[in-house]
Amino acid sequence: MSTAVAAGVAVRADIQVSGRYLRDGTPVHLVRDPVAGKTFEIGVKEHFVLGRLDGVTSREEIAEAYGRMFGRSLGPAAWQQLIGLLAARGLIDGCPVPTADPPAVTRRNYLGGSRRLVSDATATTARLHRLFGFTFRGWFLVPAIAAILLTLVGVVWQAPALVADTVRVLDDPFALMAVATALWVTMGLHELGHGVVAHHFGGTVGEIGIRWQLPMVVMYCRVDDYLFLRTRRQRVTTASAGILVNLLLLLPVLPSWLLLPAGEPARALLGAFLLLGLAQAALFLLPLPPMDGYKMLAHSLGMLRYASGSRRFAGRALAALVGRGPGLGGYPRAARIAYSGYALGAAALVVCIVTVVALTAERAATAHFGPVAGAISAGLAVLVGMFFVVPRTSFTATRKPAAGRRGEVQK
Incomplete structure (x- = not known):
């Protein structure tokens, strides 16, 4: 490709x-090809050039602006290499235009998988947005x-009574199943909330469906271009939308609970639903992947793969202490503060969560079966807690996006 031909190229x-x-x-930008379903990372210099490939601006004008910005010229060889790429x-x-990669062939797995619920997720989200x-x-x-x-404030004021109702429900398997089912439904509405808010800001919902990794079954709403929303505020708002939906759904519960007489079975169900629903919302606020609180924090700071980046930073810092690496x-200084x-x-939050889980399991098991069972339960709680709190499974893993990944890049 000659320089004359390349002078008027357009993205x-x-x-x-x-x-x-x-x-x-390292500052980076993401480039997404919606036709091929692929996403690439580029540096600030490539982004500077890419943003000026409008079909009108000549190579000489771009090279001159590039030199003013970065203090070095954009020679013909570098230009040809970039345009060729x-x-x-x-x-x-x-x-x-490259065609989309065919779906990867996966082995049938009855313990885990996913299934779409609607044929056109974009149209479904648009209807919900209008509504x-x-x-x-x-x-x-x-x-x-x-x-x-x-x-x-009302929950804090009525906390003893709400806790008592929740304990009653936890001791009744049928009542607990009813409350758990209602909470599961709110989780699905939580996911739809993300999609509707993303649509409001110009995002595209690519898929709505059910994902399971037994015994967990959850609804999901995949926003293909979530990372390409225009501003940080829009990305943070989209990440927080699900929690807001959960809290809005709980608004009529407290007044209904207050109107029912003490001892009414429905009152206990409402009290447990309210208290456990708030606990669920608080869980989503945790700044650990893949929780919404983590995404809100990462987007507010403009971080990509914040958790894995922090782990690598910590590893390099420890290696540097012993003179290695x-x-x-x-x-830069700001990145050091953010990652450290x-x-x-x-790390402190994970330790606190696992400790609380272990102590709770130990006390419950000791009260019913004795100290030996309590110690065993505490040990198992630590293992299970670390397995789920520290992301390892396909549900919670922070996936490392590569060039050409289909669909959405992990937040």
């Missing part, structure tokens, strides 16, 4: 380019948030 109109993220201390990936207008569009208005949001705060010279803070905070 395809449907190509999506994200804002700036920080990955392992973009053309090979089908990102340049007029070049052949609940009023929830984005200030006249609804302000009173709703005030009502949520009043509900939290490359050290932390490649990390998360590594220490997440």
